[in-house]
Amino acid sequence: MEILTLSFIEDLPxxxxxxxxxxxxxxxxxxxxxxxxxLRKTLEQPT
Amino acid sequence: VTIEHxxxxxTLVAYAAGTLDxxxxxxVASHLDWCPACAEEARRAALLGGELIGKLAxxxxxxxxxxxxxNMLDTATLHRFPKAPSTGGEVPEPLExxxxxxxxxxxxxxxxxxxxxxxxxxxSEASSGKLFLMRIAPGTAMxxxxxxxxxxxxxxxxxxxxxxxxxARGDVADLDESxxxxxxxxxxxxxxxxxxTEAPTxxxxxxxxxxxxxxxx
Numbered sequence: 341m342e343i344l345t346l347s348f349i350e351d352l353p354x355x356x357x358x359x360x361x362x363x364x365x366x367x368x369x370x371x372x373x374x375x376x377x378x379l380r381k382t383l384e385q386p387t
Numbered sequence: 388v389t390i391e392h393x394x395x396x397x398t399l400v401a402y403a404a405g406t407l408d409x410x411x412x413x414x415v416a417s418h419l420d421w422c423p424a425c426a427e428e429a430r431r432a433a434l435l436g437g438e439l440i441g442k443l444a445x446x447x448x449x450x451x452x453x454x455x456x457x458n459m460l461d462t463a464t465l466h467r468f469p470k471a472p473s474t475g476g477e478v479p480e481p482l483e484x485x486x487x488x489x490x491x492x493x494x495x496x497x498x499x500x501x502x503x504x505x506x507x508x509x510x511s512e513a514s515s516g517k518l519f520l521m522r523i524a525p526g527t528a529m530x531x532x533x534x535x536x537x538x539x540x541x542x543x544x545x546x547x548x549x550x551x552x553x554x555a556r557g558d559v560a561d562l563d564e565s566x567x568x569x570x571x572x573x574x575x576x577x578x579x580x581x582x583x584t585e586a587p588t589x590x591x592x593x594x595x596x597x598x599x600x601x602x603x604x
Binding site: 345348349351352369376377379 | 395396397400401403406408431432435436438439440537565
């Protein structure tokens with residue numbers, strides 16, 4: 341979820357997130373996909 | 388337009404968060420103009436981003452700041468994000484805006500190699516990417532290449548095939564540095580694409596690498 345926070349709240353491009361977390365860009369992207377899927381599932385669940 | 392190849396979810400999140408470079412923004416917005424599925428996903432990503440921001444703890448602000456912000460909201464123009472996709476048109480609306488009403492045939496294409504012509508599109512100085520139109524002649528096989536960074540290609544007309552499948556009008560190839568491919572344009576028509584790159588293409592063969600400074604991609 342940290343990756344989504346860095347993107348939506350800190351306004352950081354993915355390459356900058358990769359630099360800040362010392363991760364390859366591909367890893368940032370795959371974590372972004374996972375976090376987005378997870379957030380989507382959590383927030384769109386009918387309550 | 389029947390679209391088979393869509394944008395990566397990570398790209399859509401970056402677009403919704405407003406963190407893409409200008410060159411990539413143009414290609415993504417152009418694809419969304421033609422692709423209702425990706426437009427809906429971008430809208431959803433923006434809403435989820437809003438939910439995330441809404442969960443942040445509040446920060447105290449002065450009464451003056453609060454009232455000025457609320458006043459700005461009262462007078463703001465509402466834009467639908469992303470706008471409803473269009474269907475017709477030779478090019479998507481964001482590109483049409485950059486071409487200032489010129490058709491693809493009217494552009495002063497620069498021939499860079501046999502079967503390959505480019506047209507560079509202007510970007511602001513803040514952009515670190517490169518945005519251009521690429522026209523590849525019917526039946527042309529591009530040299531096998533990788534990418535020095537991210538690259539997004541939107542097909543505007545014609546079609547090509549590579550190891551990932553067939554890419555035709557409206558399809559998007561959302562590639563990163565780990566991908567190598569060799570697009571081969573179909574024989575019946577030229578393939579015209581809108582391309583955003585952040586680093587030069589990495590050709591595998593030495594003749595292509597020798598010609599690369601002249602080609603300019």
